[in-house]
Amino acid sequence: MKIDTHENFIIVKENINNFEDFITSLNPKSNVKLSGKNIIIDLLEFDEFSLEKLSLFSELATIFRKYNNSFVIVNNQINLNEIPDDILVVPSLQEAEDIVEMETIERELGM
Numbered sequence: 001m002k003i004d005t006h007e008n009f010i011i012v013k014e015n016i017n018n019f020e021d022f023i024t025s026l027n028p029k030s031n032v033k034l035s036g037k038n039i040i041i042d043l044l045e046f047d048e049f050s051l052e053k054l055s056l057f058s059e060l061a062t063i064f065r066k067y068n069n070s071f072v073i074v075n076n077q078i079n080l081n082e083i084p085d086d087i088l089v090v091p092s093l094q095e096a097e098d099i100v101e102m103e104t105i106e107r108e109l110g111m
Contacts, residue, residue, distance in 0.1 A: 001025050009038035009070065009100045011093070014046055023056050028063060038070040038104065040096040049077050054087060061087050070103045072096040 001022060004011040012034070014022045028035040041057070043049055057073060064071035076091040083089050090096050 003033060006097075008104055009040055009097065010034065011040045011042050013042040019053060019056070023060065026060055028067070036067065036069065038100045039064060039072070040093065040100065041071075041073045042093060043073060043075040044093070046075065049075050051078060051082055054078060054083065054089065058084070058086055068107060070100045072099050 002013040004013070010033075012026065025031060026034060026039070026041070028037075054073070054075075057071075061071045071088065073087065073089045074091070074093055074096045075089055078089060080089065080091070088099065090099060
């Protein structure tokens, strides 16, 4: 896993082909580098991304939201109309960064 730290968020990129291990490594309960952070998961280069694999992120998305942090997945291979409401997926890194910034402002304003 490659971690790129920014001021308000962390971009995590999968660099192994074992998808289940990658998801396990993202759990903030066991990965202190991600605990309390806004997370962007960069899956733009992941060739075999599907709705089935996306559903594996549902529990993680819930954990990050529970602790008032953003959790955004970046992938442009999935039809955005088929994505469940509990997971946020966008087609570009810039859009993910914009969403994290908007959510941060909303939290600061108490919205």
